[in-house]
Amino acid sequence: MTRVRWAALVLLLGAVAGCAERQAGADGTGKTCTESKDSGGLTVALAYTPCPIRGGQSASGHITVKDSSGAVVKDATVKVLPEMPSMNMKSGEQDATPNGDGYDSKLVLGMGGDWTVKVVVTRGSAAPAEVSYTLSAK
Ligand SMILES: [Cu+2]
Numbered sequence: 001m002t003r004v005r006w007a008a009l010v011l012l013l014g015a016v017a018g019c020a021e022r023q024a025g026a027d028g029t030g031k032t033c034t035e036s037k038d039s040g041g042l043t044v045a046l047a048y049t050p051c052p053i054r055g056g057q058s059a060s061g062h063i064t065v066k067d068s069s070g071a072v073v074k075d076a077t078v079k080v081l082p083e084m085p086s087m088n089m090k091s092g093e094q095d096a097t098p099n100g101d102g103y104d105s106k107l108v109l110g111m112g113g114d115w116t117v118k119v120v121v122t123r124g125s126a127a128p129a130e131v132s133y134t135l136s137a138k
Helices: 003-026
Strands: 033-039 042-049 058-066 077-084 097-099 102-108 113-122 129-137
Touching: 033 129, 042 113, 042 129, 058 077, 077 102
Parallel strands: none
Antiparallel strands: 033 042, 042 058, 058 102, 077 113, 097 102, 113 129
């Protein structure tokens, strides 16, 4: 490849990267939505950013768990399991990491469309509590 072609390629790649950054800023990536569900005496809230989630991109999730008295549960094991029922499709399972008042997890919805995001909360030897959220990826 000649020097001129390399220069053109570098310019082209720079233009593509710049475009992606502008789009990320313009479509409100900072917006967070929260949904809450009850199961097995626990209230499990899922906050996710951006809202709506973009199909094929990694979003961030933060899960908080409260017991029936409203106390924050920080000693649970939390798993996140996204599925796309219409296509019998599953995305990568995530183990959420304890952080502050809850648990952090990536949320990777592999494509645009309706997803069921199952969150399984296990405490000690108790039966796991399971909640599902319906999230639409754009
Ligand atoms: Cu799919």
